[in-house]
Amino acid sequence: MSLRRSLARVPEWLAPPVPARRLAIVRIVVMGYACAWLAGVGPDLLARAAFAPSRFAAVGLAVWTGPVAPTTVAIVLVATALAGLAVLLGVGYRGLAPAFAVALAWLLSYRNSWGHMSHGEHLLVLHVGVLALAPAADALRPGRREPEPADHGRYGWPLQLLMLVTVSTYAIAGLAKLHGGGWAWLSGDAVRLHVAHEALRMRLIGAPVSPLAALLLPHAWLFAVAAWGTVALELGAPLALRQGLLRRAWLVGVWGMHVGIWAVMGIGFPYPLSGVAFVGFVATERVWASVASILARAAARARA
């Protein structure tokens, strides 16, 4: 294929025409997850907000404000949760979604500003930011009477961007391992030492340690396999931008990687583990239609 023909396809690749419903389902799933996450970490956030300000080490958007009164954090948390519910439903989306994205980024930055960084939240914040700027409430919104709009590139670019953001985070992680650990990483030595170190730290502080850690640590070859697998999945992440078998294989592989990290190290990243981080890779309107059809058949059988 000539370069000119390839370049001509770039705009279509960046903004493929897709149904408004696909983007709306991604909105519901990701924003729903963000609301649930806020509800889950809310008590912990409020507990941290009551720490002495001397412990505060600002990261992210918390640099703008520095430590604030715990009451302020509580008010922002409640307001953000309410905005999140509206955004999830698609109500007042154009104004509320960007506000929700900024407030979520600030709240999670604030929670991470007390000496421990929860890396699992970064991708969620980026995804919410992308969706906040997209026309993700053009379908599946209460009170909407007009028919759903036709497939369009304006619903496609946010999904392409979500996928690009996702694969970039994994590719960067893979490059960082090669840059920071080099051969020690690929040999499995670094992974093995990280697993042992984490388990030891948890044991010495009196936290639960995965029994798998002690079981696997004597078997060095397992960690070499895990290291090569991890780097291959992370550096190979851009392959998931292509539809088809490669994408499905990558999604299963990277999810399995997170399950493995959780099982062996006790470090769970709920966003990818739940699968929500990868919803942008899926033709969600087809899944939605299949589920609706199954439910309709079940309801008809129940009536019969």
Added chain:
Amino acid sequence: MFGYARASTSKIDTVVGIDPDGQRRPLSPALVGGVVHPKLALRRVIEAVAEQRTDALCSDVARRVAAHPPVPRPLELEVVTETWDTLHALDPDAEPLTRVVHARCEVPR
């Protein structure tokens, strides 16, 4: 995350309880740091060691331990920096290579 090589030894700051029979045992994140999150609790100890506030930390932890149900309650506490052979630290009879005691305090009865 974990994108770097590690040394073969691990140096870890923590607080341990000492039972009446002299056995050392770990406490819990809530007792050590006053927080449920283990990494935040570890951070509290690291900061206290770096800022030479280990006596104050020891007293804080002792107060929390004393308020805890006494089964089993340690007699004393130590704020320590332990160095371990990382790969063998989980072996059944493993002991630290070195142990530096920064502070020692009694648990109020």
